[in-house]
Amino acid sequence: MIDVHYWPTPNGWKVTIMLEECGLPYQCLPVDIGGGDQFKAGFLRISPNNRMPAIVDHAPADGGAPISIFESGAILEYLGDKTGKFLPADARGRSRVLQWVHWQMANLGPMMGNANHFKNYGKNLTDDPKQLEYGTRRFVGEVDRLCGVMDAQLGVHPFLAGGEYSIADIITWPWAMLLGRLIDPGVWITYPNVKRWVDEVGARPAVEAGFRKHREWGQQERSAAEEARRRELLFNQTNEKVRSAREAAARGDAS
Secondary structure, three states: OEEEEEOOOHHHHHHHHHHHHHOOOEEEEEOOOOOOHHHOHHHHOOOOOOOOOEEEEOOOOOOOOOEEEEOHHHHHHHHHHHHOOOOOOOHHHHHHHHHHHHHHHHHHHHHHHHHHHHHHHHHHOOOOOHHHHHHHHHHHHHHHHHHHHHHHHHHHOOEOOEOOOOHHHHHHHHHHOOHHHHOOOOHHHHOHHHHHHHHHHHOOHHHHHHHHOOHHHHHOOOOHHHHHHHHHHHHOOOHHHHHHHHHHHHHOOOO
16 A cells, blocks of 8 residues: 555646556545645655655565655656556666656746746735736746747657656646646647647546545635635745754654
8 A cells, every 4th residue: 555645736646647547556645735734743754845745655566664755756756666657667768758757847847836826826925016027927938938848749759758658748747737727728729739648648547537636625715814824834934934843853753
């Protein structure tokens, strides 16, 4: 059994989709990132970067003690190696896939997250819209560039790493499918190859199942005070604010 420390967000969906594709038994344990669960000592012992997703594999291939892994890219690579699925064993095929996995981790995910912050969330955090102009232009522009990279690749290949579906597609789809919602509804006209790929990958039953996993968790209503706290937790983290939680995790406190 694999424990998935999870919340229904693009980064969380990466792992549930992969597990559904691989047919591995798993259970989701909620990490309410708007409620502060990511700072609890027990979670920090698994994910010291106070970010979900993270997994604990209670049946690792070596037969030893449970293995905990944080960072979605590392998790998908681990599961690919564990199952022999969606990650080629040969050096050339593996490198093609991992290049695009790292591309998503370093580029598309962070840039879309920042673009969404400045374009959508930011207007609720400031009384001066002009403060958002540069950030919005900078990150939406970078997403535009990255979509051009994807569209060119998918214009000559059915999948991101070439001819076969892989963890590169699994890790990228949860962000790419949100382009119309987060950036611009008309974006698909500009990137028809990305749209074709988003639709084809989204039609896979395992992708749909992973994407729908515990959607209700993220739909809970919050009071005005809870929403204000959620924004503080998500957007105003500093070393000082999380230091006590890290120290508690290092001490092994149960909280």
